[in-house]
Amino acid sequence: MEKLDICKNVLSNIPDGFIFYDTNNTIIDYNEAFMEIYGLDKKGIELRGSKASDLFKLIKVDKSIKTLVPFFPKKINGDAENAPKQLKTIISRKLNHKVKYIRRITTPIYNDDGKYSGRFCILTDITEVKENENKLKKQKEELLSTQERLRKFNDFIKKIQGEINEEDIYHDALIFLKQNVKANQILIKNIDFDSQRVNIVTSLKPVGDVFIESKEVTHNPSLCYIIRENKPFTVKDINEDYTCRYHIYPQKSGGYICVPISFNSRVQGLIHIFNLEKDYFTDEVVNFVVDVANTISSYIMALKVYKEAHFYATVDPLTEAFNRRFAESFLEKEIARAGRNKAIFSILMFDLDNFKDINDKYGHKIGDITLKMFVNFLKESLRSCDVISRFGGDEFMVILPDTDAGGAKSIIKKIKDELKNKKFILEDDAIINLSTSMGFATYLEDGKTIDDLYLKGDKRLYKMKKSIHSKLLAGR
Incomplete structure (x- = not known):
């Protein structure tokens, strides 16, 4: 040895x-x-x-x-x-x-x-060495998990960036949640404070024995904790935790979360997710759903801002007819379309005859109301494809797609006859009668450019106005 x-x-x-x-x-x-x-x-x-x-x-x-x-x-x-x-x-x-x-x-x-x-x-x-290795391994796994989560969120954001209405964004969020959260039921709701209703916008088809509520849930939104406090509400076990007064599931096991969708610090919607498995809704799951809610709220808010900006850029805020900028842009496209397809269209020019008298007699507030009523009258009289625009004051123009000169004349006669019998009633039951001078111009027949069409339409309009004025003088 x-x-x-x-x-x-x-x-x-x-x-x-x-x-x-x-x-x-x-x-x-x-x-x-x-x-x-x-x-x-x-x-x-x-x-x-x-x-x-x-x-x-x-x-x-x-x-x-x-x-x-x-x-x-x-x-x-x-x-x-x-x-x-x-x-x-x-x-x-x-x-x-x-x-x-x-x-x-x-x-x-x-x-x-x-x-x-x-x-x-x-x-x-080597306990310390192994613990450090395990710690690094866990950090690496968390990093990979975070990277994967960011990748999924990036794909989700790209998807909702292309949407042009809120319903589609909500639907994309529903699909994204379905793919990344274990759920037996997902409901996305919006809140109508005027009618005191919480309405389901979109929902996941129930998985398993889960109750689904109706499309419309009536209760006072101000009584809802999530809406009032603008904070998520988590129930990990419906048998142990305090549940909301609006808890809708009859199951005896499971849990749920309710996450607010907020715009400008005010709750406008909710994401409600139920799972038959208790204790599923960990902080990680809740934070994920909160991130989804914050993401869609940001893009819906951006969509609202865009629509509002687009509205004021294209629509006359008083009458909600299109403005002159939009009308002329539409005319340019219509001229290009007509040139490619050998199509035809006409325009109508309007000028209210007695609008100054209405302003002088009733004031500008009633004058504004009169302009709104006149635009509503045109919307009722014309086709849905016709583009009504306000040029300013009491001047209006309508673009009539696929309408020749004969069709334009028929529409002028129709409006003239209907307007003659139309009574515009104010809030105090006062009755206003309106009359308007009109002129038309038809593409190719009266010109190929916007200026040509305006010139011809104005000439016919003032010819009618002069005729009406002459008749009024003759009747005195």
């Missing part, structure tokens, strides 16, 4: 634990660091002369040690040829409710004649 003694002398100077076995797996020697690593009483236990199997029973290897790589060497027959050169293993053991990681290197010992004479093991506590 000369080599064994040399090894013992060398290993006695290292801080790691070590243990020696002979060819019969009998423990020859070990140090205090070995006992400490395994959590054994250094003074109360004597292992020398014991078998390796006794040690394993003592440290409860069958329950508390998990071998991460093959641990025990093959049966050794006493010759160097069959003995392993070296065996490295990492084992984990629970000690005082904490996991300890141990690196074990087992090395065989041979005599000068090459005969196997035993083995020694060096044990190193």
Whole structure:
């Protein structure tokens, strides 16, 4: 055992634990660091002369040690040829409710004649190293999870960026939630504060035995905690947690969340998700749904701003007829379309005859109301494809697609006859009669440009106005 003694002398100077076995797996020697690593009483236990199997029973290897790589060497027959050169293993053991990681290197010992004479093991506590590795692994997994989440959100944002109405954005959000949240029911609702109703905009078809509510839920929105506080509401277990007064599910197990969709700090909608599995709605799931709600609220708000800006850029705010800028842009497109397709169209020019008298008699407020009523009259009299625009004051223009000169004249006669019998009734039951001078112009027949059409339409309009004025003078 000369080599064994040399090894013992060398290993006695290292801080790691070590243990020696002979060819019969009998423990020859070990140090205090070995006992400490395994959590054994250094003074109360004597292992020398014991078998390796006794040690394993003592440290409860069958329950508390998990071998991460093959641990025990093959049966050794006493010759160097069959003995392993070296065996490295990492084992984990629970000690005082904490996991300890141990690196074990087992090395065989041979005599000068090459005969196997035993083995020694060096044990190193690598718990801190493994914990750092596990921490880095977890951080990497979290990073990958975050990257995947950002990728999904990026795809979702690209999808809703192309939508032009709120309903489509809500529907995209529903599909996105369905793909990323485990749910038996998803409802997205909007709030009508005027009618005191919370209406379902879109919903996921129920999965499993889940009750689905009607398209319209009537209650006072101001009594709803989520709407009032503008905060998410989570029920992890409907049997244990406080549930909302508007809880609609008759199931006896599961949980749900309700997340507000807010615009300018005011709740305008809700995302309601139910799951038959209790405790599913962790903080991570809730935060994900909150992110979805915040995302769609941002884009719906942007859509509202865009529509409002587009409205004021194209529509006369008083009468809600199109403005002159939009009408002339539409005319340019209509001229291009007519040129390509050999189509035809006409325009009508309007100028109210007695509008100044109405302003002088009733005031400008009634004058504004009169202009609104006149535009509504035109909308009722004309086709839905006809484009009504206000040029300013009491001047209007209508674009009549696919209408020739004969059609334009017929429409003028129709409007004139209807206007003659139309009574515009004000709030105080006062009755106003309106008359208007009209002129028309037809593409190609009267000109190929906007200026040509305006010129011809104005000439006919003022010809009618002059005729009406002459009749009024003759009647006095």
